[in-house]
Amino acid sequence: MHGLPRSLFGRLLLFLAGGLIIAQLLSAAILLKDRDQALYHAIGGHVAQRIAAIVNLLDTLAESERQRLVTALDLPPTRISLEIPWEQTAEPDERYHTALFRALLQRQLGADRTFQLEINDELPPPPPPQDRPHWLNPDRSPAWRGRTDRPPRWRMQAMMLGLRNFVVQVRLRDGATVTFQQVLPEEVIAWPGRLLLILSVLLVSVAILAGLAVRALTRPLAVLADAAAELGRDIRRPPLDEGGPLEVQRAARAFNTMQERLIRYIEDRNRILAAVSHDLKTPITRLRLRAELLDDAPLREKFLADLDDMQRMAQTSLDFLRGGEDSEPLAPVDLNALLESLQEDAEDTGHAIRIDGAADQPLRCRPLALKRCLANLLDNALKYGQHAEIAVRDTPARVALLVRDQGPGLPETELERVFEPFYRLESSRSRDTGGTGLGLSIARNIARAHGGELSLRNRSQGGLEARVELPR
Secondary structure, X not given: OOOOOOOHHHHHHHHHHHHHHHHHHHHHHHHHHHXXXXXXXXXXXXXXXXXXXXXXXXXXXXXXXXXXHHHXXXXXXEEEEOOOOOOOOXXXXXXHHHHHHHXXXXXXXXXXXXXXXXXXXXXXXXXXXXXXXXXXXXXXXXXXXXXXXXXXXXXXXXXXXXXXXXXXXXXXXXXXXXXXXXXXXXXXXXXXXXXXXXXXXXXXXHHHHHHHHHHHHHXXXXXXXXXXXXXXXXXXXXXOOOOOOHHHHHHHHHXXXXXXXXXXXXXXXXXXXXXXXXXXXXXXXXXXXXXXXXXXXXXXXXXXXXXXXXXXXXXXXXXXXXXXXXXXXXEEEOHHHHHHHHHHHHHHOOOOEEEEOOOOOOEEEOHHHHHHHHHHHHHHHHHHHOOXXXXXXXXXXXXXXXXXXXXXXXOHHHOOHHHOXXXXXXXOOOOOOOXXXXXXHHHHHHHHHOXXXXXXXXXXXXXXXXXXXXXX
């Protein structure tokens, strides 16, 4: 799946964090809705009681006294007016909040009282700078409609709450109309910061705990993967700790059992190979002694040459079967000195090898096995390319050894096939064309036994390059 993290830890953390965020958003939505309804109950009940008390008081007053009382009570957030005529609304608003407040208001005013109600999200105009807070205009439509002179943040919060103000018109006993407008204060409309802070703290806490839990669950997999990678370099590495949860214990126990079986298999194979090597050397040595007794010199030379081929083939086959894995311990090796010794050996046979670059620090490896690996590559380079070069590229994580020649190279389709055991581009296995087809296979086995890799490529300027990469 594209876009997902590649690691199991990243994917589990993504799924858990995503689920937690969705759950917290849903919880916040439910809590805010419950808070919204609770506010309507509390505010609606208070406003209904106040409106009913004012209406009952206005019913007992004369018109002049009513106006003075309305002027005195016309203060934010409750605005009162006797000047707006009765306007019958076209359709009753049946939203939950409107129906709730209508029921509360009807209960306070009484069943025989006529009134109409509108709950909207529009804002009233600010009071004019006059002695009396006259905020209504009887020559126009009701003044609470279509005004948007509050800050955008307040407007957004009010729209999220679904309510800005109550507008109520009530018929007095003598037929007059009194209009009330109750605007919600900003502290009521504002986001519940404390609640959101609690939800945020809960989300962060649970996310951290989920991350720690996922790390604890995936860490045994990482340890198992590291152990499997190290097993290729050192079959006798210390066994895994079999502690932790039941599933981790079972996986570690199975891994340790596999390691023990591999060690027993390798030990049995080495014993068999040692026995075969000994048993082959004995008859070859007897045949060599008998061949020396032949009087016919040409025939004797042919016998001895065939015996040399048999001994070489047996030795290289045994080396391949060992796979570069023997009892030789790992040790820090001066790679520069090792390459110089290979250079001197080649010069003793009349060949020239150039070394480009140097290793910055010793490499922990099996010295004899690594020397055999590089010697096989150099033999091929000198055999088919006449001249050889070793380039050293050292980094803190890996060291790369590039063996280059100036030969004809290989067809692209053969670059991997030549690593197959006993595979050779020539159809013969004569001494002139040389080898048994195991040199590159042995070299790759040794590189992989060190946790590295061996690959071939044709150079653009001609020749073949064998690249040995070994971890530090």
